[in-house]
Amino acid sequence: MKAIDTGMGAAFARAIGMLYPKEKRLFEDPYCEKLLTPFYKFFLFLMRSPKIFDFLIKLEKKSTPGKTGWLFCRFRYIDDVLKDNIAKKEIKTIVNLGAGMDCRTYYIPGVKKIRCFEVDHPSVIEKKKAKMKKILGKLPDHIVYVPIDFEKQSLDTELKKAGYNLTPKTLFILEGVTQYISKESNDCTMKYVAQAVPGSKIVFTYILKSLIEGKDLNDIAKKGMYKWMVKGFKIWIYGLDPAEIGDYLSKYNLSLIEDIGSKEMKKRYMKKVNLGLDVFEIERMALAEVKK
Secondary structure, three states: OOHHHHHHHHHHHHHHHOOOOHHHOOOOOOOHHHHOOHHHHHHHHHOOOHHHHHHHHHHHHHHOOOHHHHHHHHHHHHHHHHHHHHHOOOOOEEEEEOOOOOOHHHHOOOHHHOEEEEEEOHHHHHHHHHHHHHHHOOOOOOEEEEEOOOOOOOHHHHHHHHOOOOOOOEEEEEOOOHHHOOHHHHHHHHHHHHOOOOOOEEEEEEEEHHHHOOOOOOOHHHHHHHHHHHHHOOOOOOOEOHHHHHHHHHOOOEEEEEEEOHHHHHHHHHHHHOOOOOOOOOEEEEEEEEOO
């Protein structure tokens, strides 16, 4: 599965979220549908029919229950972190690692005053640039695009080439990336983030280590995601243990602020909109800060 495919999958999930009435949405994304390939746009068109929408949501509930609910919460959580840091003027720069088709750095209020670096595989970067130029007419001045292969190139080297130097207080975003790259690449990423000026932060998602190892497969969602993403496509290769996350980050001079999963997400977000969606326990969200 190519990087561009996973990026489109996330954009499609955001587009599904935008099909709900405004009062039922956990996030707002004006660009997600416009970024989709014709294949995804066709399915989104079908889902505008309430009957088809309900059918497909019910189908997802049977095959991987909680996936859509988790993604909606995940999107909202990172939006909130970004909005909060901008409102409090706590960051000067955003580095979106594995940006994919994420468009937060284009529409979140106040973000255009901040220097933003979008980092991803060269094929994804070129596709994103072409699509955003078509949508906006020209590429935004505040965004710098940084093509990189995480497994083969140095994050430090490529970001330096792009004009980033670790001195401004930074928010690093690493959404839906850690499970696709090796332990060594993940460790190198954390080491790099730890070199940023104290007070810089990283918000990232991670898959449960137990799922990658094929342990505790005690529900339909875990069995399904393990079968397809770990054993089948073999593209999820790395996970972390929530019980060890604080110690893991501490090794890299990072202090854990928050680590939350399905229970917290349901309480914080899903109860507000009552979409009837469960939230699975396969992935978690962590927010950490570079120590002083």
